[in-house]
Amino acid sequence: MTLTDHDKPKGPRMDFKRYAIYATPAPGPLADFGAAWLGWDCAAGCAVDHPHVSGLPMPLAEITDAPRKYGLHATMKPPFRLTEGQNEAALKAAFERFCSTTAPVTLDALTLARLGRFLALVPLGDQTALNALAAKTVKAFEPFRAPLTESELTHRRAAGLSPEQDALLLKWGYPYVIEAFRFHITLTGKLPRAQAVETHTILARLIEPLLPRPFPISSLALMGEDGLGRFHLIHRRALSG
Secondary structure (H helix, E strand, C coil): CEEEHHHCCCCCCCCCCCCEEEEECCHHHEEEHHHHHHCCCCCCCCECCCCCCCCCCCCHHCCCCCCCCHHHHHHHHHECCCCCCHHHHHHHHHHHHHHHCCCCEEEEEEEEECCCCCEEEECCCCCCHHHHHHHHHHHCCHHHHHCCCCHHHHHHHCCCCCCCHHHHHHHCCCCCCHHHHCCCCEHHHHHHHEEEHHHHHHHHHHHHHHHCCCCECCCEEEECCCCCCCCCEEEEEECCC
């Protein structure tokens, strides 16, 4: 079972350098607003003009520079290079099988929150099923993930990881998975505290009316990273297990 043609990428076939599995909002007002806010529509694979938003403490293009290339998403399987002997066709087939045997999850709601120095949408209510889905996704696609290079390890460790996070990095290729996973949909880069507070006030008025209650995660998205680091939708698949 696939979703509508709206969810399928248009244009010529791309060679992607990394892949990821995201939870992305279904087509609709939230997805449209998020693409414009960030300036990148990962489903369509194109840049989007920012809306005019009055009162922001700095230009919206600067506020959203860091998360723009990823599009509006929550990470379920962090970006990875394909290991030797695997290819995109095999990954897509495995993705189809996984989604066909995995049940959807419904969250009570999403809300806008300040996480340290950046803003993100985070879930409300019991997240047990959500965390289990994320862990299942990480583990299921490990056979496709190439081991991290020394430079990749060094880059990740520069963030100052705890011993537990470093162990997750070595085992799963990313430090914020399994027990360290926290579902979030990033909407800004890191901002000074005062600017984060100002941006939160303005963004909350715009986005809160668009957040569905409840918020279902009824599909997952297989994504590919192009040569400029921008992520594109390869295939969206309903969770139908």
